[in-house]
Amino acid sequence: MPKDSGIGASDKRREDVRFLTGTGNYTDDINMAGQAYVHFLRSDVAHGRINGIDTAAAEAMPGVVRIFTGADFEAVGGIPCGWQVTDRHGNPMQEPRHPVLAHGKVRHVGDPIAAVVAETLAQARDAAEAIKLDIEDLPAVVDMKAALEDGAPKVHDDLTSNLCYDWGFVEDNKDAVDQAIRSAAHVTTLDLVNNRLIANPMEPRVAIGAFDRASGESTLYTTSQNPHVIRLLMGAFVLGIPEHKLRVVSPDVGGGFGSKIFHYAEEAFCTFAAKAINRPVKWTATRSEAFMSDAHGRDHVTRIELALDGDNNFTAIRTETLANMGAYLSTFAPSVPTYLHGTLMAGCYKTPNIYVNVKAVFTNTVPVDAYRGAGRPEASYQLERVIDKAARELGVDPIALRRQNFITEFPYATPVAVEYDTGDYNATMDTLEKIADFGGFAARRAASEKAGKLRGLGINCYIEACGIAPSSLVGQLGARAGLYESATVRVNATGGLVVMTGSHSHGQGHETTFPQVIAEMIGIDAGMVEIVHGDTSKVPMGLGTYGSRSLAVGGSAMVRATEKIIAKAKKIAAHLMEASDADIELKDGAFSVAGTDKSVAWGDVCLAAYVPHNYPLEELEPGLEETAFYDPSNFTYPAGAYACEVEVDPETGQVTIERFCAADDFGNVVNPMIVDGQVHGGIGQGIGQALLEACAYDEDGQLLSASYMDYAMPRAGDVPFYKVDHSSSTPCTHNPLGVKGCGEAGAIGSPPAVVNAVIDALQSGGSKVTHIDMPLSPSRVWAAMQA
Amino acid sequence: MYNFEFVKPSSIDEAVAALGEDEAQALGGGQTLIPTLKQRLARPARLVSLSGIAEMKGVGAEGGVLTIGGGTSHATVAAEAAGSYPALAALAGNIGDPAVRNRGTIGGSLANNDPSACYPAAALGSGATIVTNAREIAADDFFKGMFTTALEEGEIITAVRFPVPQAANYQKFEQPASRFALVGVFVARGGDGVRVAVTGASEEGVFRWSEAEAALASDFSTGAIEGLSVPADGMIADLHGSKAYRAHLVGVLTRRAVSAAS
């Protein structure tokens, strides 16, 4: 029975009232007295030497307050990278300086060269056009293979090459893997590209810097998924502002999908410039700027080999990947193709030998970093594509091949360094078989064929690691931050609660789900709980939202803090009822003494805590406010089975998604409606990647897909009605809520299902095609059919 | 956007006079021009809005000819031509999204002659006449290659006259991002024979596929053009399709248009 309140209830999203009525407070809605505007003059060449920047004429233009160039930032730090990867040989990755404004060279189209601060934005833009640039074109490196060749132009002159790192995982597995592949009964090999994407959240990035001379405090308002991380990175590494003099606020944020995790140069610029000119400085990205300055996602080129024995058991997996870093290392870029990718290469399967090699490459393109799923979609895509190809080569049923190789015993330590605590992949596959009506597929295919269309069915079984992350583990792997989460639960005298959480909500619905958890624990109405987030001056140090970590890590911190609240409240209740704390029970918002009819209401205990007239002051402080920091002991491992049915028009190559079913195991679910929504959105983005989205550069490093005229976003008509089901659940064993996280699953699970379905459709029509690189646009599908 | 002056005349004569000034430019629905201005890719000193000119608006059918005012929105054409010229109404009703259709005009679309736009295919495929403040131009003489037309500086499209064919159909294969025509084919069968106009495909902009026209004139059936194809040479190649793909689509869409119009 669905519940109507607390954990398991589909409470309507309370934040939607303001989002849908235009009363949200986004960063661009904030305007400060005396604020000036900045316009960034950006490079229109991919690679060039800056021989001169003449700002004299521009300085004299109306309204200009000050013009900044790279030289103004020589004394401050570069934009830091938050993760250091160690290569196969034990050496640290090559880490170039990333100046706030380009200095010496420009390294990608969109690299900011100068910043004009003026009274109005139009004046800033006018003045920027009067800046005279002397930039000597240099040959650009765009293709990763070419970038690694001897004599290739170097993106960073002071590095030895364009190779950031050559990473092997697990290096000790390598020989055994090579051996297993040599002695295998069958090896399936697949070369593929995981296409470069641009996140395109609805709200472009915005930053406002402000400086208060009286207090010496700087404030940055920014569209961030993790304001504390920005405060730490920008304060400590770039501008040298101690944290008690720096406040970072991220109010309502209109979607991030990863692209708003990172610390960006524009944030540092606005904070720096506000102090320099003693006025607030505001920047709002245009959509065109977003295309060439938001970190891009994916962009892997991979060869994967899957070895099987004579009974079709997987015996080894070997992968070689080139991962594009772009021109600079964005905040978490090095971790994405490594620890968020290599660790997931076992998938749901008990393959004993796995070796992953990744070469990260600098190119003259926009930096690449985490995008919804970050590394895990890349892992799932390779694995689930190569398994499908193997099933075809061996002439076996792709579902049976998967089932045969599923991990069935938990905990399970993979050969790629992680331990799955729990899961039941057969159960999610059973659920999928139920909801996807595989039995009816043959009839649906026949009907499609009658209409001149090819129909295909594609399966994917993904796994991902969420609830990021155990701090000590990621510390060993090179993270330069901890990855715990914090919560302060403040109970007011009249019984209402305010929860200050380090998790940041930018569409996920935290303001609805988090109160459901606390309401359940205390037995009160969720309406009595309010969530505060996104302001470093209000919230304890937290690491923010990404990697499906908010409920698993942030929610756990909240549970821990609430447990402390309840423990203290029980002591107060015991005092009020003259009983022993051990006998106090909390149920439905009232404390009672076990075995008696004595009871005191939640609100009375809260009042006693703040009006301590009758209170055990000798043993207990007044007040009811607790903080907890929660550091997870493991990742969580959501997994699922997805099925996609497509129709292909053989004349045009047009693919339409006819059915899409998702059976996920998210462990316990707090709000099923919100989880459905997360899965829907994720699948939509996955379908976007599979069929539509392609960030493309030409060989000179010009961004070809620089607007919505050429970058195809999925629209409502591109996706079908989904069937999603998260009833098969194996709760996480190590966090208090038993939750796993659901934010990225859809984006991870859908692309392989779509591509597998298209290949199935084409082969059903007699085509021999075994692979097409995403996006499977009509022209690519048609071209593949001609080959 | 740069600063500009804005005038909104209420008659064609006033508009022509206003456009006679230095660096003046006509503003139709602004669906192409305003984004261009926002990107600072154009710098007119004054914009002469045509949206207040009543005599340039509306759809009227008379004697087998449909006359559409040059300032008529796509949405109006979609609604008001539905009875008299359904193929044209359907084309207009599938341009862009509702906002684009409510603002964008037929005059603006034809004057702009985007190689991927829909209306040029309808005008050329129907053998329409483009009426300006100064003269009448046959569609066959109007389109001069990508973004180029026979219009003189300051000349305004005041109306477009479409002879209504016996049968017609427009097949648009959408470019996945912009949803303009990756290739669009307009086929019309009238008293003077068959016209096949292709947009989206050629580097020269909209063109007539005369081979198909000839084949269809004697036998208006898909069979008549089975196996016919346009050469890939001269087709557009971009992110969304190769020359060969576009050439292939021309054949597919022409057959579909013939089939739908038969």
Ligand SMILES: Cc1cc2nc3c(=O)[nH]c(=O)nc-3n(C[C@H](O)[C@H](O)[C@H](O)COP(=O)(O)OP(=O)(O)OC[C@H]3O[C@@H](n4cnc5c(N)ncnc54)[C@H](O)[C@@H]3O)c2cc1C
């Ligand atoms: C999101 C989007 C999607 C679109 N999708 C499509 C599509 O699928 N198919 C398609 O065909 N088009 C599409 N368009 C283009 C749309 O149809 C435009 O409305 C049209 O191209 C220009 O018409 P306008 O009235 O807006 O002209 P404007 O933008 O105002 O002007 C365009 C040009 O024409 C000139 N001009 C305007 N009116 C006249 C006139 N009466 N006489 C002489 N010159 C004039 C202007 O000076 C300017 O140079 C799309 C546009 C957008 C923004």
